[in-house]
Amino acid sequence: MSLTNATPLEVAQAARVGSRRLAVLSTDERNAALTAIHEALASGKEEVLAANKQDLEDANKAAAGGTLSQSLVKRLDLGKPGKYEDMLQGILDVRDLQDPINKTTARTLLDDNLLLSRVTCPIGVLLIIFEARPEVIANISALAIKSGNAAILKGGKESSHSFAAIASIISRALSTTSVPSDCLQLVQTRDVIADLLKLDQYIDLCIPRGGNELVRYVKDNASIPVLGHADGICTAYLCGDYPADKATKIIVDAKVSYPAGCNALEQLLVHETALNSTLPIVAEALLSKGVSLRCDPASFSALKSKLDAHSAAILQEASEEDYDTEFLDLILAIKTISSLDQAIEHVNAHSSHHTDAILTLDAPTAQTFLSAIDSSSVYWNTSTRMADGQRYGFGTEVGISTNKIHSRGPVGLEGLTIYKWIIIGDAQVSAEYGAGGKKWKHEKLAAGDEEGWARNEEEKEVLRKFRAERGT
Amino acid sequence: MSLTNATPLEVAQAARVGSRRLAVLSTDERNAALTAIHEALASGKEEVLAANKQDLEDANKAAAGGTLSQSLVKRLDLGKPGKYEDMLQGILDVRDLQDPINKTTARTLLDDNLLLSRVTCPIGVLLIIFEARPEVIANISALAIKSGNAAILKGGKESSHSFAAIASIISRALSTTSVPSDCLQLVQTRDVIADLLKLDQYIDLCIPRGGNELVRYVKDNASIPVLGHADGICTAYLCGDYPADKATKIIVDAKVSYPAGCNALEQLLVHETALNSTLPIVAEALLSKGVSLRCDPASFSALKSKLDAHSAAILQEASEEDYDTEFLDLILAIKTISSLDQAIEHVNAHSSHHTDAILTLDAPTAQTFLSAIDSSSVYWNTSTRMADGQRYGFGTEVGISTNKIHSRGPVGLEGLTIYKWIIIGDAQVSAEYGAGGKKWKHEKLAAGDEEGWARNEEEKEVLRKFRAERGT
Numbered sequence: 022m023s024l025t026n027a028t029p030l031e032v033a034q035a036a037r038v039g040s041r042r043l044a045v046l047s048t049d050e051r052n053a054a055l056t057a058i059h060e061a062l063a064s065g066k067e068e069v070l071a072a073n074k075q076d077l078e079d080a081n082k083a084a085a086g087g088t089l090s091q092s093l094v095k096r097l098d099l100g101k102p103g104k105y106e107d108m109l110q111g112i113l114d115v116r117d118l119q120d121p122i123n124k125t126t127a128r129t130l131l132d133d134n135l136l137l138s139r140v141t142c143p144i145g146v147l148l149i150i151f152e153a154r155p156e157v158i159a160n161i162s163a164l165a166i167k168s169g170n171a172a173i174l175k176g177g178k179e180s181s182h183s184f185a186a187i188a189s190i191i192s193r194a195l196s197t198t199s200v201p202s203d204c205l206q207l208v209q210t211r212d213v214i215a216d217l218l219k220l221d222q223y224i225d226l227c228i229p230r231g232g233n234e235l236v237r238y239v240k241d242n243a244s245i246p247v248l249g250h251a252d253g254i255c256t257a258y259l260c261g262d263y264p265a266d267k268a269t270k271i272i273v274d275a276k277v278s279y280p281a282g283c284n285a286l287e288q289l290l291v292h293e294t295a296l297n298s299t300l301p302i303v304a305e306a307l308l309s310k311g312v313s314l315r316c317d318p319a320s321f322s323a324l325k326s327k328l329d330a331h332s333a334a335i336l337q338e339a340s341e342e343d344y345d346t347e348f349l350d351l352i353l354a355i356k357t358i359s360s361l362d363q364a365i366e367h368v369n370a371h372s373s374h375h376t377d378a379i380l381t382l383d384a385p386t387a388q389t390f391l392s393a394i395d396s397s398s399v400y401w402n403t404s405t406r407m408a409d410g411q412r413y414g415f416g417t418e419v420g421i422s423t424n425k426i427h428s429r430g431p432v433g434l435e436g437l438t439i440y441k442w443i444i445i446g447d448a449q450v451s452a453e454y455g456a457g458g459k460k461w462k463h464e465k466l467a468a469g470d471e472e473g474w475a476r477n478e479e480e481k482e483v484l485r486k487f488r489a490e491r492g493t
Numbered sequence: 494m495s496l497t498n499a500t501p502l503e504v505a506q507a508a509r510v511g512s513r514r515l516a517v518l519s520t521d522e523r524n525a526a527l528t529a530i531h532e533a534l535a536s537g538k539e540e541v542l543a544a545n546k547q548d549l550e551d552a553n554k555a556a557a558g559g560t561l562s563q564s565l566v567k568r569l570d571l572g573k574p575g576k577y578e579d580m581l582q583g584i585l586d587v588r589d590l591q592d593p594i595n596k597t598t599a600r601t602l603l604d605d606n607l608l609l610s611r612v613t614c615p616i617g618v619l620l621i622i623f624e625a626r627p628e629v630i631a632n633i634s635a636l637a638i639k640s641g642n643a644a645i646l647k648g649g650k651e652s653s654h655s656f657a658a659i660a661s662i663i664s665r666a667l668s669t670t671s672v673p674s675d676c677l678q679l680v681q682t683r684d685v686i687a688d689l690l691k692l693d694q695y696i697d698l699c700i701p702r703g704g705n706e707l708v709r710y711v712k713d714n715a716s717i718p719v720l721g722h723a724d725g726i727c728t729a730y731l732c733g734d735y736p737a738d739k740a741t742k743i744i745v746d747a748k749v750s751y752p753a754g755c756n757a758l759e760q761l762l763v764h765e766t767a768l769n770s771t772l773p774i775v776a777e778a779l780l781s782k783g784v785s786l787r788c789d790p791a792s793f794s795a796l797k798s799k800l801d802a803h804s805a806a807i808l809q810e811a812s813e814e815d816y817d818t819e820f821l822d823l824i825l826a827i828k829t830i831s832s833l834d835q836a837i838e839h840v841n842a843h844s845s846h847h848t849d850a851i852l853t854l855d856a857p858t859a860q861t862f863l864s865a866i867d868s869s870s871v872y873w874n875t876s877t878r879m880a881d882g883q884r885y886g887f888g889t890e891v892g893i894s895t896n897k898i899h900s901r902g903p904v905g906l907e908g909l910t911i912y913k914w915i916i917i918g919d920a921q922v923s924a925e926y927g928a929g930g931k932k933w934k935h936e937k938l939a940a941g942d943e944e945g946w947a948r949n950e951e952e953k954e955v956l957r958k959f960r961a962e963r964g965t
Contacts, residue, residue: 041841045865123864129886135875137885144897145867225897246718246898267920274922369513384955391915391946392595393517395617403607403918412923413609413914414601414935425616425697426718427898430914442885442902443863446875448739450746451884463886474863483856 023192023206029216032173032206033223036146039203040171044143046199047491048120054166054198055116061194062159062187063109072186073099073155080179089179097180099155108156111417115163118416121434122169125473128466132459135446136466138474141438143169145225148217149419150239152231153177158184162191162205164419168437171204173224175214177231185209218243228420228432233347248432250397250423252347252373253283255405258364258390260381261294265302267402268380272303274404275378277310281349283421284376284408288344288354290364291320296357301327304355308332312351315339319357344371361386365393372396374423376408397423397430443474494634494646494663494677501688504645504678505695508618511675512643516615518671519963520592526638526670527588533666534631534659535581544658545571545627552651561651564753569652571627580628583889587635590888593906594641597945600938604931607918608938610946613910615641617697620689621891622711624703625649630659634677636891640909643676645696647686649703657681690715700892700904705819720904722869722895724819724845725755727877730836730862732853733766737774739874740852744775747850747876749782753821755893756848756880760816760826762836763792768829773799776827780804784823787811791829816843833858837865844868846895848880869895869902915946 027035043051062069080097083089099105127139147170151157158176165172176184188207195202208217217224221244228248229239236251257275259268275286291300296319304314304324315337316324325333343354344367358364368377378400379390387401398408408431410418415433422428428436453459466472475481499507515523534541552569555561571577599611619642623629630648637644648656660679667674680689689696693716700720701711708723729747731740747758763772768791776786776796787809788796797805815826816839830836840849850872851862859873870880880903882890887905894900900908925931938944947953 041865041867044867045861131879131884131886142867240716244712246896248898270920270922274924278922278924384952385959387917388956388959389517393513394913395513395516395614396913398914398916400916401918402920403916404922406923407603407916407918408914409923412603412926412933414603414933414937424718425911426720426900427911429911439897439899439901441866441868442870442880444870444872444875444879445859446873446879448742448874450743450750450876451878451881452746452750454884461884461886465886480856484860487857487860 023202026209029213029220032208032213033146033217033220035203036171036173036206037223039201040143040146042201043166043171043204044145044169046169047488048123050199051120051166051169052116054195054200055112055163057194057198058159058162058191059109059112059116061190062112065186065190066105068190069183069186070100070105072182073097073180075182076155076180093153093179096154097183099183104156108159111156111160112163114416115160115167115434118167118434121167121438125468126440128468128472128474130462130464130466131444132449132454132462134476135444135449136474136476138443138468139440140443140474141440144437144439145170146223147172147437148175148224148227148245149173150175150214150227150229150231150235151177153179155180155183155187157230158187158207159191160417161419164417164434164437165205166200168434170437172206173217174205174207175211176207178211181209215242218245221245230420246427248422248424248428248436249420250283250373250375253285253375254287254345254347254371254373255284255376255378255408256288256290256368256372257286257378257380257405258290258358258368259292259295259299259303260379260383260386261292261298262382263295263299263380263402265299268299269303269306271378271380271402271404273306273310275406276307276312276353277351278404278406280351282406284406285349286353286405287346287348288356288371290356290358290367292364293319293357293359296320296323297327300324300355304328305332307353308335310351312353313337314353314355315343316355317357320355347373361389365390369393369395375421376400376405378403378405397421445474445476494660494667494679495674498681501685501692504680504685505618505689505692507675508643508645508678509695511673512615512618514673515638515643515676516617516641518641519960520595522671523592523638523641524588526667526672527584527635529666529670530631530634530663531581531584531588533662534584537658537662538577540662541655541658542572542577544654545569545652547654548627548652555651565625565651568626569655571655576628580631583628583632584635586888587632587639587906590639590906593639593910597940598912600940600944602934602936602938603916604921604926604934606948607916607921608946608948610915610940611912612915612946613912616909616911617642618695619644619909620647620696620699620717621645622647622686622699622701622703622707623649625651627652627655627659629702630656630679631663632889633891634663636889636906636909637677638672640906642909644678645689646677646679647683648679650683653681687714690717693717702892718899720894720896720900720908721892722755722845722847725757725847726759726817726819726843726845727756727848727850728760728762728840728844729758729850729852729877730762730830730840731764731767731771731775732851732855732858733764733770734854735767735771735852735874737771740771741775741778743850743852743874743876745778745782747878748779748784748825749823750876750878752823754878756878757821758825758877759818759820760828760843762828762830762839764836765791765829765831768792768795769799772796772827776800777804779825780807782823784825785809786825786827787815788827789829792827819845833861837862841865841867847893848872848877850875850877869893917946917948
């Protein structure tokens with residue numbers, strides 16, 4: 022990894038050149054680079070923690086001055102028991118995932134001896150902007166190398182010493198491997214971002230992780246595609262038939278377990294038949310956890326009459342804008358709903374298309390909701406907090422996307438790949454077909470990685486040998 | 494289809510509302526709409542041809558005045574024998590393709606009774622800008638409805654009468670079906686495009702079909718994602734071992750069969766060992782078809798000495814910019830190459846990442862090329878003109894993409910879909926796992942459409958019934 026002060030153009034060009042070499046490395050070569058990074062970071066622990074200590078000192082000063090929150094300071098600390106080891110283990114976990122590239126995902130025999138195949142490959146050069154948690158840089162670097170992508174990285178400034186130390190160690194580690202060092206570059210000043218976002222001839226995709234403001238800035242200023250999400254306004258629709266104990270368990274988890282998360286619940290839609298039965302039980306549990314409830318008139322009056330005086334006194338009335346707000350805090354907007362159609366309409370209009378849930382025992386109701394909601398994740402009887410790459414079994418994630426193209430929801434290794442179409446022929450040409458008299462066969466074949474693009478046993482053997490020599 | 498003079502905002506909002514209803518229609522309902530459009534256009538043939546005649550008259554006047562080419566005028570004529578019938582058949586062909594949405598493409602058992610599935614769904618609202626060929630509007634409309642997407646359409650102005658007539662007929666046909674008419678809207682003036690490109694809260698994707706200038710304008714002005722390609726600079730690399738007869742057949746097809754196509758060959762790279770053997774035979778064939786050859790010094794001098802005096806006299810010297818030019822004409826740039834690495838480097842730097850080919854008998858050479866070339870289609874021993882949705886077996890295509898995300902190469906129905914993640918649980922919540930003590934199972938299950946999101950036989954039966962009632 023280069024720790025670079027080069028111009029944005031130089032950074033992007035170097036990454037592009039590096040990406041070409043990285044893209045053709047074998048699985049073994051990419052995995053060996055991850056092993057080397059793991060070993061180097063393990064033996065460089067003291068060096069990294071010393072740098073991290075400097076970040077912590079600066080952060081504590083800022084916290085004392087009131088410009089940084091204590092919870093952020095805590096997240097900067099790489100010295101907490103087990104945290105460094107978790108970071109190291111994460112690199113090995115990514116290494117041990119299945120290789121996402123060079124997979125043959127479709128094969129069509131266009132005509133005798135003329136085979137079309139679709140093969141996964143890296144996207145190319147990624148620009149990843151991420152928050153200040155120092156361990157994130159190791160995670161993202163591992164994902165990039167595993168997926169064969171070069172990456173230009175910019176991390177939150179509060180961890181700049183830690184990032185620089187980790188980057189130096191990764192750089193030294195890569196110099197002993199087949200992965201060119203320019204494939205990972207850490208840019209250290211924020212002012213280069215604007216220029217990088219315009220370099221669409223060298224950079225293929227930007228993934229901004231972080232707050233609404235950052236994501237909007239990137240979307241407004243990029244000529245390269247952007248994968249990510251700005252808001253996380255997640256909703257749950259509670260039907261009258263759903264048991265109060267399960268509803269409470271789900272809604273408390275969704276709201277309370279990590280209110281600052283993008284997958285935290287921000288709005289509860291309540292069917293009117295649940296207003297006097299389930300809702301008061303759920304509300305009592307939420308209030309006891311310190312959640313402020315902002316209610317529409319119907320839910321407000323129902324709760325007023327059902328809750329004890331102390332609880333009733335702290336209820337708030339919701340404003341219209343509460344239904345378009347990502348609170349990221351212990352606040353929940355509640356709205357009464359009189360039909361499934363109204364719930365669907367509200368969610369499609371007010372959720373941020375991140376994650377929405379329905380709580381019901383009725384299968385047709387749930388199916389209609391699952392089918393009609395236009396969001397990246399839609400759940401039936403579970404918490405919106407499930408939206409996470411690790412929970413989805415991706416090993417880890419590079420971000421969560423609410424895009425309608427490419428990758429949607431938690432984005433793991435697969436989301437960092439694209440494909441190319443390969444045709445192998447024997448001098449068949451386009452003009453022979455159609456008006457030329459020959460007919461297409463268009464026979465779909467099974468897509469196996471063993472076969473790859475091979476048309477017959479002989480070519481399979483050639484392919485096997487080619488791969489074995491490269492260590493794929 | 495609405496033939497609309499509404500404001501861009503009204504157009505986009507109406508399309509968004511329509512898209513929500515279209516997205517939940519069953520396969521049968523969407524197919525029935527295509528049958529209705531087919532029947533209406535079949536019985537409205539005279540009406541359409543009358544409008545088309547008006548376009549042709551205007552076009553002939555423009556051609557006489559020198560502002561339109563005769564070849565474009567020909568392409569406007571829907572009355573040519575068989576053309577209208579081909580257009581009608583195209584609608585039925587799309588109808589009869591497999592439904593691309595509601596497919597379950599991955600299933601993971603996260604824990605007992607907690608199932609994650611990935612289900613394909615429409616993208617939402619498409620903005621498609623297309624050329625003046627009048628039959629294209631029927632084709633694109635069919636693709637949009639089949640894939641469950643609303644579409645805002647803007648066609649080339651030379652066919653505006655034909656488009657308006659076809660749109661009116663489609664509109665009347667849709668009014669008898671479950672597909673809301675606002676799902677297809679034809680905008681009739683170019684000045685609304687700039688505004689539409691900014692409405693990313695209502696429009697999910699723009700597909701500009703047409704010249705470089707249009708695509709660059711769209712890419713520079715859109716806040717919505719753009720799928721497509723600006724240039725089609727396709728290359729072929731001819732190795733010394735490839736037989737001259739096959740090389741000639743492929744290169745002549747690639748250059749001559751449709752020089753205005755984006756998949757036409759623009760550059761021929763020749764390994765130095767082929768300069769005096771294969772190249773003269775290929776060059777003679779190209780010259781006899783009227784192709785101008787622009788040669789680098791080595792190929793120029795080789796051909797000078799090998800070709801007859803007449804042929805040698807019309808050879809041209811290439812300039813550097815010829816290797817970055819999409820000629821769209823009977824012109825071919827030729828460059829001498831001394832190694833596979835040099836060929837790969839040249840293609841990755843100068844091709845437009847659309848389609849590139851290698852001609853060789855040597856498998857390892859071909860494999861290295863296929864693996865290293867960063868283009869949407871890469872071929873071994875066939876013509877770049879193969880890059881086409883119909884030839885790939887997609888039935889038809891909505892465009893060809895050189896994007897590095899979402900869809901790459903010819904884009905058929907599958908490229909008009911995205912997916913959502915569905916989880917079905919029984920009140921399991923996030924905080925129970927990891928630090929909460931429970932372990933994820935992450936068991937990958939076979940992804941069958943029959944199973945869909947069902948966790949057991951009982952739910953499979955519910956799902957079957959639900960689908961049967963909806964006619965999916």
